[in-house]
Each structure stands twice: as C-alpha cells, then as structure tokens.
Amino acid sequence: MYPFFGIEEHPGEGELTLLRPDTWAELEVRDTCFFDDLATGGLSACLPRIHSPTRDVPPGFLRRVTGVARVDHEDPVLPIEENHTSRWTFPSHQLNILNAYTQPVTEHTPDRPAQRYDAALADAIETRWQARWKADGTYHTPNPAGSLTEGPTNAPADLATRPKLFIMDMFPYPSGTGLHVGHPLGYISTDVYARYKRMTGFNVLHTMGYDAFGLPAEEHARSTGEHPRVNTEANIANMSRQLARLGLGHDDRRAIATTDESYYRWTQWIFSQIFNAWFDVENDKARPIAELEAEFESGARAPDDGRTWAEMTAGDQRALINEFRLAYVSEAPVNWCPGLGTVLANEEVTAEGRSDRGNYPVFRRPLKQWMMRITAYADRLLDDLDLLDWTDSIKTMQRNWIGRSEGAHIDFRVPTASDDDGEVANIRVFTTRPDTLFGATYVVVAPEHPLVDNLTAEAWPESTKSAWTGGADAPATAVAAYRHRTSQMSDLERQENRDKTGVFTGSYAVNPVNDESIPVFIADYVLMGYGTGAIMAVPGQDERDWEFATEFDLDIIRTVQPPPDFEGDAYVGSGPAINSGFLDGMEIDEAKSATIAHLVELGAGESTITTKLRDWLFARQRYWGEPIPIVFDEDNNARSIPDDQLPVNLPDLIDWAPRELDEDSDPEPPLGRAEGWTTVDLDLGDGLKTYKRDLNTMPQWAGSCWYYLRYIDPLSDDIVANPVSEKYWMGGDDPEAGGVDLYVGGVEHAVLHLLYSRFWHKVLFDLGHVSTPEPFKRLINQGYIQAYAFVDDRGIYVEASDVVEADGHYQYEGQTVERQYGKMGKSLKNSVTPDDMYRDYGADTLRLYEMFMGPIDQDRPWETKSVVGSQRLLQRIWRNLVDEDTGELSIADVATPPDLERVLHRTIEAVRADMSSLSFNTSIARITELNNELTKLEGPTPRVVADALVRMISPLVPHIAEELWSRMGNADSVVYADFPTANPALLVDDEVEIPVQIKGKVRSRITIPADADEESTKAAALADPRIIELLDGAEIRKVIVIPGKLVNIVA
RNA sequence: GCCCGGAUGGCGGAAUUGGCAGACGCGAGGGAUUCAAAAUCCCUUGUCCGAAAGGGCGUGUGGGUUCAAGUCCCACUCCGGGCACCA
Secondary structure: OOOOOOEEEOOOEEEEEOOOOOEEEEEEEOOOOOHHHHHHOOOOOEOHHHHOOOOOOOOOOOOOOOOOEOOOOOOOOOOOOOOOEEEEEOOOOOOOEEEEEEEEOOOOOOOOOOOOOOHHHHHHHHHHHHHHHHHHOOOOOOOOOOOOOOOOOOOOOOHHHOOEEEEEEOOOOOOOOOOOOOOOHHHHHHHHHHHHHHOOOOEEEOOOOEOOOOHHHHHHHHHHOOOHHHHHHHHHHHHHHHHHOOOOOOOHHHOOEOOOHHHHHHHHHHHHHHHOEEEEOOOOEEEEHHHHHHHHHHOOOOOOOOOOHHHOOHHHHHHHHHOOEOEEEEEEEEEEEOOOOEEEOHHHEOOOOEEOOOOOEOEEEEEEEEEEOHHHHHHHHHHHHHHOEOOHHHHHHHHHHHOOEEEEEEEEEEEEEEOOOOOEEEEEEEEOOHHHHHHOOEEEEOOOOOOHHHHOOOOOOOOOOHHHOOOOOOHHHHHHHHHHHHHHOOHHHHHHOOOOOOEEEEEEEEOOOOOOEEEEEEOOOOOOOOOOOEEEEOOOOOHHHHHHHHHHOOOOOOOEOOOOOOOOOOOOOOOOEOOOHHHOOOOHHHHHHHHHHHHHHHOOEEEEEEOOOOOEEOOEOOOOOOEOOEEEOOOOOEEEOOHHHOOOOOOOOOOOOOOOOOOOOOOOOHHHHOOOOOEEEEEOOOOEEEEEEOOOEOOOHHHHOOHHHHHHOOOOOOOOOOHHHHHHHHOOOOOOOOOEOEEEEOHHHOOHHHHHHHHHHHHHHHOOOOOOOOOEOEEEEOOOEEEEEEEOOOOOEEOHHHOEEEOOEEEEOOEEEEEEEEEOOHHHOOOOOHHHHHHHOOHHHHHHHHHHOOOOOOOEEOOHHHHHHHHHHHHHHHHHHEOOOOOOEOEEOOOOOHHHHHHHHHHHHHHHHHHHOOOHHHHHHHHHHHHHHHHHOOOOEEHHHHHHHHHHHOOOOHHHHHHHHHHOOOOOOHHHOOOOOOOHHHOOOOEEEEEEEEOOEEEEEEEEEOOOOHHHHHHHHHHOHHHHHHHOOOOOOEEEEEOOOEEEEEO
16 A cells, blocks of 8 residues: 555664655654654754644545655755655664555645745744854853853843842753653743743843762663763763753853762762861850860860870770761661662662662662761751742651650669669650650660660569560560561561560560559560660550550550540540649649659659651662762771862763672672772871772762852852852852852652752751752652553553544544553553654644643643644734744834723733743633733834744743844843833723622623722612612612722622 | 541632632633734633523532621531551
8 A cells, every 4th residue: 555665774873765656654663762863864844734634634645654755855845855865873772763655645645835834834933043042041040150150142231239039940961862841841930930030130040060970870781781971971961962952042152960079079078078077065056176175185175985085096096086987887677678789878778668769679888988967967957948949748757767766765674684784674765745644654765776685584574464475485486576577577578567566575664753563575666776676565545556555465554634525545646644643633744844854863863855867878789979088097987088189970881781689688888999099199188098998989969969050150160169159059158048049950859869959958058068058949840741541452552643532532543542640651551752843833832731731830731732832822823923934023113002002011011920930821822812912912013012922931931032032132041131020000901890899799890080089989889770770679678889999789 | 446637610719707719820712913824912711591781500419607607506418638457
C-alpha cells in the first residue's frame, strides 16, 4: 500500500534516499527527543501539520506517526528534490526507526497567508530573537562590585542601582532522558515573574545551573566504562539546548554545574569552614575552632579528663578538639547499602528500609563515618521558620522532621545492677508526661541500649511471671534471644508487625517519687534513636504501654481522671490528676511543673528538650562526588587541606567495575583504587609530612546546599562570593529577613535539600561569610503536570498519543483501553516533549499554555488538544497588529474609543495585580478579554493600545512581543521597557449597573451613578418598575444597600 | 492513627474583606464565508420546566449563622500529600 523507500538501518547511522520526487517521506520513530539531532544531521524541517490531524493532513495519510521528517533544507512546503540523499547519525539506543513510508502528495496547496502566526513563523521569530538576546547580552545582570559589574549593551543606564530581586529555580539533575513538558513549568513561571519585575524597576538576578554529581552518571559509567564527566556534560548540553529554546531570560555568564572544579573547590572550602568550626552552646552559634583552642590554652575551658591542656600531647589535643567540630568522624550505627556500595543518610532511606535511589535493601550497622552536627542548630532551624514566607505545609513538614518536644529526663535507679563505672545502674528515661510518673508500672529500654548487659540479672526473681521470660530459663538467654531476633528484623517488618513483644531483664528499677520497685523490660517498641532509648511506661495514659501491659500482665494505674463517658483503654486527654500523691487534683500542665520541681529537689530529674533530628551522615563511598578535603596524620587525626590548596580534584579512575558487596562487608570507596592519589605529601604548618587522604565523597546534597551564593559571583577565584554583591543580592541590610526573593521548585525537597541548605547557610552566617540568617526568603512549590496514561486489557501501557476517544470510551488500535491519571513519563508512554511543542506550535505558545493551565502551585493535567487555544490567542493578537497577507502593521495613530480605553486601563490594573501575585492564568484571561475587544474593533488598532498590549504580553511570550515591538519602530528591547501603568481616573465608570435582590435573589438591575449614595441607590431600587411589580405592595421590612455593589430588599 | 491540602459545568479553571457563581480557554452545537474543506469571523452552551416571557434547582453530603454563604461555623464522605511504636 505504501511503497517502502530505500532506507537502511544501521546501529549508528542511516541513509535515506528518496526515489520519487513527488513524495512525502514519513519516518516512524519511537522517540522524538533527539529529533533535532536528526535535523542537524541532514534531515531538516519537521512537518508540523502532520501532528494536527484535523488540519492540513492529506487524506489517506498515515496517522500513526510520532515523528515525521522530510528531506528538504529550505522550506518544508516546497517539493522534494529528485533522488535527494541525506545522511544522519543518531545513537541507536535512543532513536529507533521502525518503518519508513512514502505517500503521494495529494492536492495540497495550503493558501495560508504569508504572515500567519503559525509554527513556522514562530520558529523563525524565536530563533532570531534568541540569537539577538545572546549577542546583546540582554539578560546579563550587573553586580554592584567585583566581577560581572557590566550589564547588557542596551540596558537602562541605572540598572545596577535599581532595587534588586533574586529569583531562583531548584536546579535540575542533568538526566539522560531529556525533558518532557512537565519539567519547565517552574522555570517558565520564574521567567515570567523575572521579566515582569525587570519592567517594573528591578535589577533581577536569574540564572540556571546543574546539580550534576550523583548516582545515575556513576551507574552509567559502571555499565559503559565511560567517565561520568563525559556523560554528564553531554546531558547538560542536551538539556541546555532544550531549555534555551524556551527563551528563558537567564544570565548565562552565571550558569554553574556542581561538577565544575571551580565550583566544587568552594563546596570543599565550605566543608573546611564547617570542619574548622565548633558550636558554642552559650552563645548559640558556631565559632572558629581556633577560638576553642585559645579557650583551652588560656584555661578558660578545661578538658573533661582532669588533665590540663598543657599536660596533653599534641595528638591528644587534636583529638580533643576534633570532638567539638561541626564536621566530625564518628563510629555510630549508619545505613549501609551494599547494593549501592555506600552508606546513606537517614533521609535517603525510605520507610520500607530501602535506598531512596535504586530501591536496594539498607542495613543498620556501626561504621566510622563523617557526620555534620546539624542537631546543634535544631532550635534555630525551627525558630527561624517564622522569618520565612513559605507555605504552612512545608514549614510543618520541617517542624515535624526536627520533631522538637519538651519534657523531662527522669532517673530510675536499679540497686541490683551496676553501670560501667561500678556505680548503681541508673536508667535515664525521657518523657513528655512527667505528671504521670505515679502511674509508671514498669520501665522499658531499647534492645540496643548500652546498659542492657548490666541490667540483665543472673536468674529470674521469684516474682517473675511466665509471660515475661520468653520461655528462657535465665534472663541472659532471654535477652540474647530477643536482641538477636530484633537485629534480624528489617525496618519494614518492624513497622508492619506492631504486636508488642519484649522480655524481662530480671532487674527492678525504683520510681524516685514513691520508691516503688518496677520491672525493667527490653522491647523493640522503644527506639534507641530517640530520647534516651529508655522510657517509663504509664499504661493508664499511653496506648502503646497499655497494649504492652495487657500483653504482659502488668499493673495499670490511671493518673488522670477520664470523663465519665470515656470507654477507651489508655486515656491521653486532659483532666485532674488522681492516684498521684501530692499532684492529685492538678491539671496536666500544673502537675508537670510540680513533678519536675520535685525531681530537681530529689536530684532525680530535670526538664529537657528532645528532637527527632539526628546528625547528618555526610560521607558516601562513591566516585562521582566532591572529595572530602581531609587528610589523616600519623595519629589518625583528621586535618583539613589549606584553602589555598583547594580543590582536591577527583582522580581519574581506570577501574569502574562494580564490587560485589553484602551486608557484612565494609564499604570500599572507589577513590581507594586511585593509585598514587591516596597518600600525599603536604606541609600543614608543621613541616612536610605524608598523609593519607580521606577516600569518601560528599553526598549529592552538598553542591545544592549553597549554589545560590555562587550565582551571585560565579567567577571569583579568591572568595566564595564578593561581600558587597552578596549583601546586595541577599538583602543583607535587613538583619531579620533577607535571602533569595523567590525560590520555586518541587515539594519533594521540602525537608532534605531545604533543611541541609538552611543549616549550611546558618554556619556561614555565624562565621561571617553571609549576611542573612536564612537563604530563601520566599518559597513556592510549583504543581506537577499530570497526564493520562492508557493500559490495555493485559495491563500494558500503550502509546497515549495514539489513543482516540469514542463515545466515552478510549480506544487504541480498535481495542478499548483503560484510562489512568498520573505523572508524565517514559514508562507510562505518555510523555510529551517540549521539542514536539516547539515543532507544532513554537516556544511562546508552549509558555503561554503552561502558564494558562492553572495556578502555579497546583497539579494540572496536560492536554495537547487544548494547546491550540493558546496558539489562537497569539494568532489573534498578531492579526490585530499585523496584516497577515502583507506583513504591514495594522495599527494607526488614531484616538482610542472611550470604552476601549477603559477596558485597556482596567486590564492593565488587573494584569499588574495578577502578575505581582504570580497569578499568570488570570492575567492571561484579562489580556484575552482586551484582545477580544480589539478583534471586534473596526479599523486599525490604536497605537497606544497596541503599545500597552505588547508590553503586557512580553513577560509571557517574549519572542512574539520583541518582534511586534521591533516592527512598531522601537530600537531597544522590550525586556527593559516600562510595564504599562493604569490611569486611576479611567478605572471607574460614571455609571454602574447593580443588581436588585428581593430576599437574596436577583430580580432586577438598575443603572445608577457610580458615586450614588445609599439613599439615592435605595430610592432608585424601589422605583424600579419590575421591583414595584414583584413587591406588589408588600410590606418592606428592611433594605440593605451596599453602595455601588447591590441592593437587597427584605419584604 | 495523626498533621496538612483539596472537591465549582462535558474538561482545565475564575470569583480581594461574605455581596450578580461559572471570567478566560478547551470541547460541543448553530450560522456567515467557501465548489468543498481548512483557516477566519459571529452566535449559543450549568441544569430542569416553558413556544416565549419567565420561573425552579444548582459550588462533595447533612445541618447552622446571616438580609445575603463556593467563601464563616459544626458534623460527615471522598480524593491527594506528608508523618507514623518519636515516649
């Protein structure tokens, strides 16, 4: 049916020969992401019209195509040269040609006007202006000092002295799969806002970088043997190309990648700053480590072990200091992931106990690792949330993550056991309910608790109940068995199985307030990682303790009086204290303070605060990350590399082979395989010595913790950022606020990135390197673009673009398929790429559609069929200003009709308000209304209206705006033109029509002067013939008048 | 289980402080133009009754406050997200 024409398929390249001059060539390709690569290889224009089956498709043309190319270098509409041959190249795994067909060209003479705003014209306009912007440096943003002080060649002279606005997107990881239309949603939003702010008097800093260290590139390297940098840079190039085509107004001089040596040098510098700092609890801030050394030297601070500073060896001194550092090495239980060959932070482990990336199993085991003392900042990270203009949900998530709770430490002495110092063992518990202490009927310590061995009695006491022993004949056996069992359980099993288990240790603890002896258990419902790893159990007031007490036949004493109608088990509500000695009758808060005061007197407790936040595990045993700039001396003490010897460059590796690791093996850092790199001779101030390098790399979060700072001053090589520029862009003159003015990104970074970044920033703030307490003043989480996906009856996804709707059902190749709704992505076969949209509509249409779909923070469904609405708006605006046939301007210096003038100024007012609040969807609606007025207008468009219209659309659709602006005779770019201002006099009408209601229902309308007072409005309403008729003489009880708004008559 | 957020026509969504529900767009229907189509322009489009005029109903469900409720209060249903044996 369709003659196959000469196509050969090769793994790396192909050759296409057209045999007939009158044919369209049609290639069915599986992946259109790299279509431009195909084009640059020789196949030039893609046919946009093929993708709009309702238009311009010759009858009989194949519909089932996802990409169409034809061989022509000039104009897609011209006939094809005879026997034309083109070559192209492409990676076979990315582009797969399934079929090639030819089809006779039918009568197909689109008589479109020469200057219709269609995809081809949009493409020409867009590429031309993008080249122009680049040549002019239009988006170059001037710094106040240091480097990059120059602005664009044709910008306003005062640009550098204007008020600043710093706008950021969460920068992407350069993925190899390219973009789909969901990715740039946030980038378009920030670009529109940045452009609007440039036109309203601000010096705007907006650029883009790449978070380019990370696992995928390293996994790619493992499978191909290619250096991760090669793959990373290729991905960055492709993503940059796709993004550049959107016309984003970024200062490309400031673009960074975290993998640049000139960037990660400063990531390492920040690590050294943190390493060389300690947290001064009294002053609640970080200070340089040298000041701590000085305190020890002067005797203002003494070592714990009784020695004086002078008595200690240099190595011991160094070891002591190291314990105070904000970055420290610690042997602690960590998350070991053999599948990835690395340890992971708590935050990177899923609730199921698997790795966030790759979904490999994760095991808890003690290992020596770098930690960062983020817990020192828990209070400030919590309190300073109040300074931020973030959504409550994000703040709540951070608060929950930090998990601060106020309570008390209470000491339960165990007279029969001794601790490591040979004293009577003392179990310190944490509780938020000290008021319930009289109801404590047993004590539970976590199975991993260090005191467990000491607490384990030699034999079961006489009072031991059979349920408590786990069937063992001695406490030691029972405890060992129980601990073994818990250690074998995965986090998932532990989470799914909430039945209360545990065993008695054989010891009894003494309740400090009533000297009762209560049994001590170990049970896995008490977690070592929270509080003190031990609790006093109050089954009367705690549901978990109630369950355990019921299971193990333990006493239950209520200490709070439940209401009479209470029918549950444990009572956690409020009420007066009972069975509590001197507390009886007190409400909970009063009883808490009374208990704590009493405990302090007894020396058995004190009030305290606990957080869920743990210190940040900072080392990874991976290659593709920043090397930790640390060496170890002969005492195995960590020493930082001097700033002037940074960066510590990643060594090149030859051996990429994966290592087979299991739960019990130790991590093998890949950097350990870099021969000649692992040791180094350095002079760290005490002569040239040989040191062992740290073989770890930093986690992926490191680079993204501080990139806002480098955007400010990306070129400086002697300082992280010029302080004058830093203060200007971060708004550091305001000590309470400041920070990036707008930060837009996905909600998935609500805790990890945003918490780590705030932590680093606060350390830098304490050390005087930044001028604001917080990095990001205002945060918005953009919604996600969702898409429909379709599954057939085998449950397999089918190509969503080929599904047709027929009377309520969805069909794919004649078969009914089921529609699902979710994320856009390759695996669901529902991706739409920006490249598709550039080809079919142009970048401005894509921008406009994405902004029109809905509010910025809301998820929204992608509908390719609706994109045409946004294209039509641009076509109509174009047609109202330009003659489609001749290309001449259809605007004139004529007086604006008064009604149109009012509409114009109301539009300006509304668009300004909507742009300011990032309500781009409604500002587009207002612009559409104005343009609809112009469409109705007979004769040419008045110049003043055209001028304002072009200025107003320019943040949204900068290319078409520049084109119209230029055609209207403006030499300078519209980017720095002033945004129109409404004339207040034109915002109010002389007369208004208001509704008249009877008992809240609109029954009539009256037209009255806009400034009519209450009396005359009421009179006019009551005089309305329709109202008189409907009232029919009924008694009027009340008349509510809202002047200029409405009248409501109650009869 | 706890904490957030949400529910408005066939679809995406609009609606400062309670004050004309459904802006704007998509889709659909009709018309003009055209040999025909595409494109363009115009009209209609929440729903029910009605020839029309006009009227009834209507913002997830059930109550309430108010002259007036999508908006405020109470109870509930469903959907989305986060946390989860955190003492």
